[in-house]
Amino acid sequence: MATIEHPLILLVEDEPAQREVLSYNLTAESYRVNLAQDGEEAIMMVREDSPDLIVLDWMLPNLSGIEVCRRLKSRAETRAIPVIMLSARSEEVDRVRGLETGADDYVIKPYSIVELMARIRANLRRVRPSTVGMVLEFQDIRLDGETYRVTRAGKSLQLGPTELRLLATFMERPGRVFSREQLLDRVWGRDIYVETRTVDVHIGRLRKALCRQGGDDLLRTVRGAGYALG
Amino acid sequence: MATIEHPLILLVEDEPAQREVLSYNLTAESYRVNLAQDGEEAIMMVREDSPDLIVLDWMLPNLSGIEVCRRLKSRAETRAIPVIMLSARSEEVDRVRGLETGADDYVIKPYSIVELMARIRANLRRVRPSTVGMVLEFQDIRLDGETYRVTRAGKSLQLGPTELRLLATFMERPGRVFSREQLLDRVWGRDIYVETRTVDVHIGRLRKALCRQGGDDLLRTVRGAGYALG
DNA sequence: CGCTTTTGCGACAGTCTTGTAACAGTTTTA
DNA sequence: TAAAACTGTTACAAGACTGTCGCAAAAGCG
Numbered sequence: 001m002a003t004i005e006h007p008l009i010l011l012v013e014d015e016p017a018q019r020e021v022l023s024y025n026l027t028a029e030s031y032r033v034n035l036a037q038d039g040e041e042a043i044m045m046v047r048e049d050s051p052d053l054i055v056l057d058w059m060l061p062n063l064s065g066i067e068v069c070r071r072l073k074s075r076a077e078t079r080a081i082p083v084i085m086l087s088a089r090s091e092e093v094d095r096v097r098g099l100e101t102g103a104d105d106y107v108i109k110p111y112s113i114v115e116l117m118a119r120i121r122a123n124l125r126r127v128r129p130s131t132v133g134m135v136l137e138f139q140d141i142r143l144d145g146e147t148y149r150v151t152r153a154g155k156s157l158q159l160g161p162t163e164l165r166l167l168a169t170f171m172e173r174p175g176r177v178f179s180r181e182q183l184l185d186r187v188w189g190r191d192i193y194v195e196t197r198t199v200d201v202h203i204g205r206l207r208k209a210l211c212r213q214g215g216d217d218l219l220r221t222v223r224g225a226g227y228a229l230g
Numbered sequence: 231m232a233t234i235e236h237p238l239i240l241l242v243e244d245e246p247a248q249r250e251v252l253s254y255n256l257t258a259e260s261y262r263v264n265l266a267q268d269g270e271e272a273i274m275m276v277r278e279d280s281p282d283l284i285v286l287d288w289m290l291p292n293l294s295g296i297e298v299c300r301r302l303k304s305r306a307e308t309r310a311i312p313v314i315m316l317s318a319r320s321e322e323v324d325r326v327r328g329l330e331t332g333a334d335d336y337v338i339k340p341y342s343i344v345e346l347m348a349r350i351r352a353n354l355r356r357v358r359p360s361t362v363g364m365v366l367e368f369q370d371i372r373l374d375g376e377t378y379r380v381t382r383a384g385k386s387l388q389l390g391p392t393e394l395r396l397l398a399t400f401m402e403r404p405g406r407v408f409s410r411e412q413l414l415d416r417v418w419g420r421d422i423y424v425e426t427r428t429v430d431v432h433i434g435r436l437r438k439a440l441c442r443q444g445g446d447d448l449l450r451t452v453r454g455a456g457y458a459l460g
Numbered sequence: 461c462g463c464t465t466t467t468g469c470g471a472c473a474g475t476c477t478t479g480t481a482a483c484a485g486t487t488t489t490a
Numbered sequence: 491t492a493a494a495a496c497t498g499t500t501a502c503a504a505g506a507c508t509g510t511c512g513c514a515a516a517a518g519c520g
Contacts, residue, residue: 025343028415029343117251117343118247118250118251118254146405146406146407147405147406147407147458148407148452148455148458149405160453160454160506160507160508161453161454161455161507162507162508194508194509194510195509195510195511197467197509197510197511198508198509198510200466200467200468200469201468201469201508201509201510202508202509203467203468204467204468204469205469207468208469221466221467221468223465223466223467223516223517223518224465224466224518390495390496390497391496392496392497424497424498424499425498425499425500427478427498427499427500428497428498428499430477430478430479430480431479431480431497431498431499432497432498433478433479434478434479434480435496437479451477451478451479453477453478453506453507454476454477454507
């Protein structure tokens with residue numbers, strides 16, 4: 001299991017073989033993957049899990065890829081999620097139509113998986129600057145996504161998996177206030193049922209870990225709202 | 231600190247997009263990369279830099295991949311360098327022809343980056359003689375890619391094949407945390423079915439071997455994530 | 461100030477992860 | 491061919507980590 005928040009990708013593809021290959025490669029690249037088999041399921045899963053990026057097949061049963069894309073792009077909440085269209089059609093016309101519907105990128109089958117991966121990386125970088133394997137820094141705290149090492153003022157800190165993910169979440173957006181619900185969502189996962197007060201306890205533990213070697217308390221409590229870093 | 235001689239790979243590919251993606255990925259895997267855009271440049275760079283492995287596109291301007299391969303394989307000095315052919319053609323005929331010209335391996339586009347990397351690793355491992363250096367070092371551990379001898383603090387260690395590959399994987403990227411799945415992928419191979427717990431056992435065995443003659447335990451367990459060296 | 465609401469945090473029991481010995485089957489070596 | 495080395499799996503124990511609760515402390519509020 002990965003400890004630091006890896007980007008979640010929604011893969012919408014009806015053909016099983018394709019789905020498996022893509023899913024395998026995405027997982028191998030350390031993305032979390034959600035699968036949808038048709039347009040309606042896709043729309044539903046976007047609402048539920050709000051993925052970081054969507055890989056969308058053009059031809060779909062039920063609700064075509066274009067239509068799915070159009071709908072996603074017409075709603076403010078989902079508009080920002082990058083969509084990469086996959087299509088067997090190679091006509092320029094279609095490329096244009098694909099982009100017109102608001103897709104952020106467009107890959108023609110048969111495509112190189114390497115290329116697709118590159119586009120995914122590029123599009124993720126665009127919306128979400130700090131990704132897997134990156135080093136997050138805030139003041140004298142340093143979190144290395146590759147070695148999973150956390151240091152404060154040069155001294156190594158001992159964190160449990162949950163504390164680590166919690167810290168990573170804060171460090172991806174220093175200063176931002178996260179509600180307990182948002183934290184549960186991001187750190188624990190969308191479908192796990194945990195008491196909201198549990199967040200408090202882990203915040204406490206993280207605080208203790210961060211201050212053990214001295215230094216200010218960098219986790220700010222925002223009464224009635226949640227917590228923030230710095 | 232460690233002095234690591236990373237294998238040099240010559241990448242021969244004329245299409246800029248492909249080139250960039252591959253180059254990026256190779257670099258990310260800690261290889262040194264040389265680029266050539268056509269057959270003639272490739273031949274020249276082989277003479278100059280004698281790379282450890284060549285990734286060669288089939289379709290090239292100027293001098294085709296097959297021809298380049300044939301020439302390299304007909305000269306004694308360059309014969310031993312592994313060549314991996316990339317091709318968009320999928321016909322069995324071509325595969326055979328590719329190997330006939332002396333290519334050591336053959337990957338059909340669109341390929342999985344994971345697979346290509348695996349083949350590169352495999353081919354680099356295979357060539358014992360004529361592989362330049364490829365000595366991995368970390369602290370007082372030394373892994374000689376030619377003789378497959380491992381020493382710690384000068385004393386020779388006895389490792390089984392699996393332990394050796396495991397150690398090599400870690401030493402290629404000291405500090406990086408590998409999940410059990412990633413280790414299975416890299417050390418055991420992607421299509422072998424093995425329990426993930428098996429990794430633990432081999433880590434234990436490697437640990438024991440590394441510490442037998444004394445010294446710290448250099449294999450770090452990252453709870454919930456995997457293992458890392460150092 | 462009292463009173464109410466929210467947060468901090470020690471304690472604890474249950475759960476999950478990891479280390480490792482044992483073992484049986486296979487492969488390699490002598 | 492027999493012995494030795496190596497592998498993958500399992501079961502179990504130790505210990506790390508987690509979630510919850512309860513009460514104390516702090517913060518808002520009139």
